[in-house]
Amino acid sequence: MNFIKIERQDRVVTVTLHRPEVLNALSSGLLAELVEALRPLDRDPGTGCFVITGSERAFAAGADIKEMEPKTSVEMFAEDYFAGWDAFAALRTPKIAAVSGYALGGGCELAMMCDIILAGESATFGQPEIKLGVIPGIGGTQRLTKLVGKAKAMDLILTGRTMSAQEAERAGLVSRVVPDDRLTAEAAAIAATVASYGKPAAMAAREAVERALEVGLREGLLFERRSFHALFATEDQSEGMAAFREKRAPRFTGR
Ligand code: HXC
Numbered sequence: 001m002n003f004i005k006i007e008r009q010d011r012v013v014t015v016t017l018h019r020p021e022v023l024n025a026l027s028s029g030l031l032a033e034l035v036e037a038l039r040p041l042d043r044d045p046g047t048g049c050f051v052i053t054g055s056e057r058a059f060a061a062g063a064d065i066k067e068m069e070p071k072t073s074v075e076m077f078a079e080d081y082f083a084g085w086d087a088f089a090a091l092r093t094p095k096i097a098a099v100s101g102y103a104l105g106g107g108c109e110l111a112m113m114c115d116i117i118l119a120g121e122s123a124t125f126g127q128p129e130i131k132l133g134v135i136p137g138i139g140g141t142q143r144l145t146k147l148v149g150k151a152k153a154m155d156l157i158l159t160g161r162t163m164s165a166q167e168a169e170r171a172g173l174v175s176r177v178v179p180d181d182r183l184t185a186e187a188a189a190i191a192a193t194v195a196s197y198g199k200p201a202a203m204a205a206r207e208a209v210e211r212a213l214e215v216g217l218r219e220g221l222l223f224e225r226r227s228f229h230a231l232f233a234t235e236d237q238s239e240g241m242a243a244f245r246e247k248r249a250p251r252f253t254g255r
Contacts, residue, residue, distance in 0.1 A: 003030035006037055011048035011195035013041050023061035024054045026106045035087045042091045045254045048195025051187045053098040062105025085138045089113040092203045094194050098187035099123040100180050109138040115206045118187050119165040120180035126162035146213045148173050198236030198252035
């Protein structure tokens with residue numbers, strides 16, 4: 001692998017974006033590696049959580065501008081450029097983005113495709129595509145608006161300005177802000193917690209929360225209830241509730 005590094009620690013798989021010379025610009029090659037590596041791990045019951053991270057300086061400074069520049073509109077359309085990112089967003093294992101430094105354009109959008117965004121104090125978020133004569137193309141206009149509301153989304157997308165980790169936390173984009181030197185350890189700890197639960201319940205939980213961004217309340221509640229009912233077919237439900245009654249730690253198997 002040229003553009004990413006992958007490490008496993010028990011049930012947690014950490015992916016480090018690694019194109020340091022271009023601040024982890026998200027090229028087609030990087031995306032292909034990412035999806036090819038994560039798809040089989042996603043289906044592996046032994047994988048309980050992904051952590052996606054970058055470098056101290058940059059989570060990712062956006063889609064690769066130099067790769068995009070020569071493309072024609074027809075090429076963009078015919079290749080359905082960026083469609084591959086849907087495969088990343090569709091991974092069913094919980095994903096945590098551990099962000100320090102720049103998360104701009106596609107970098108911010110990649111973080112928003114994750115389930116939890118943990119930010120180091122240096123993290124800087126923005127959708128600066130307007131400065132390049134375009135608009136966000138991997139979900140920024142949609143996900144950012146759903147996550148932080150129209151006022152902040154319009155402000156960021158129309159001015160191209162960046163926002164700090166603190167502002168992003170206040171706006172509801174980021175789950176927690178931690179000192180930069182704690183980012184890796186905190187992300188690993190959160191991921192280990194998520195991965196310690198039964199995978200079917202974790203997958204169902206993230207899917208149901210995602211659904212809240214997509215459908216009205218009535219449909220969302222029905223989706224949640226059906227998922228809740230379905231989890232009563234799992235051994236993890238029997239085990240989790242028995243363990244509570246017996247005052248012991250549960251042993252989840254993902255079955
Ligand atoms: C390609 C990039 C890049 C990118 C940085 N680099 N971002 N290459 N695509 N998105 C390269 C630079 O060209 C430079 O290479 C090297 O990384 C270091 O960057 P510098 O600019 O020298 O660093 P610095 O001065 O610290 O500035 C950091 C920065 C700036 C503020 C993050 O690099 C920047 O503004 N980058 C672009 C951010 C952006 O516009 N992102 C959105 C992209 S569009 P060289 O070889 O010159 O040393 C997108 C969605 C597309 O993401 C959807 C529309 C279709």
